[in-house]
Amino acid sequence: MHDPAPVHAVAPLRISFVGGGTDFPHWFDEHGGAVLSTTIDHFVRVRIRPRDDRQVRVRSVDRGQLVAYHLDRGPEYDGVMDLAKAAIERVRVPDGLDMEIASEAPAGSGLGGSSALVTAVVAGLAMLGGRTYTAEELARLAYAIEREDLGISGGWQDQYASAFGGFNLLEFSREGVAVTPVRVASDTLDRLQRSLLLCYTGAVRRDVGLIDAQISLFRRGREETLLGMKQLTEMAYAMRDAVEAGQVDELGPMLDDAFESKKRMNPHVAEHTPIEAMLAAAREAGATGGKICGAGGGGYLLIAGPPAAHGSLRARLEAVGGQLAPFAFHPGGVRSRRGDRVWTPST
Secondary structure (H helix, E strand, O other): OOOOOOEEEEEEEEEEEEOOOOOOHHHHHHHOEEEEEEEEEEEEEEEEEEOOOOEEEEEEOOOOEEEEEEOOOOOOOOOOOHHHHHHHHHHOOOOOEEEEEEEOOOOOOOOOHHHHHHHHHHHHHHHHHOOOOEHHHHHHHHHHHHHHHOOOOOOOHHHHHHHHOOEEEEEEEOOEEEEEEOOOOHHHHHHHHHHEEEEEOOOOOOOOOHHHHHHHHHHOOOHHHHHHHHHHHHHHHHHHHHHHOOOHHHHHHHHHHHHHHHHHHOOOOOOOOOHHHHHHHHHHOOOOEEEEOOOOOOOEEEEEOOHHHHHHHHHHHHHOOOEEOOOOEOOOOOEEEEOOEEEOOEO
């Protein structure tokens, strides 16, 4: 007799301050990479209800999509809910299920939503099946589903951010991934939070090949790409040190430097988007710096500025098409719940 109680899983999205692009194996296997990021209170939520047959139904609340298939025949990977399908296949569920997914950020927004979705689905299925994973195992499994099973280009940072949660320095090397919490005082964290704005540009990244272009530029030995990646790696440590020292005012100019290095790494990240115009408008209205979140091509901007300037910043950004998204730092990673029981990665 199946337990009909549903499983509810939730995984946080993240903002990356600096270092994105250095979390790709083609770079960090030889040079090492580092990312400074924090999870935020925007989430992917997954609800799983077990069935007593072999049917699988997956519905996206925000996309209005529904797919259905039989476990014995397997799914068709056609671009509709492929992440969830691949996670279900990889975990090898014994019986059918109904799954409902809701994300607070669109795909391609630069907040790690795709990886948070996979992480939440796997965590929900783990609770449903009585499995245990460490945060490391969960992150690696989510990576394998995205990058190996589906062949989606990308790095390692998002899976680790969502699985571990919190404000971390992520270090990447051939030997593995090290997750080190940033030692930041609560008053510094509060000042940092109050200095930041998250602005949606009005469009998400489509399949414009930005990640593949970056890899190609690296493999061709383009000097500016190599220099940009080296600078991004170094900046992750410098920004971590500034935050730990309470030097919140330094963050804005460092975000500007990070964006310049991002463009050096891949000169196409802001092409055919309002990104540069929005960042220029923000600086005119009092911002001390800003950068894109994610690989570029649209999505969200992270902007720093004194709280006293936030009113004018909001007005200026909205005037050029920006949409401000309230957010707060979130200290936790993925978790699942079934009734009064809670599943989190094991230690």
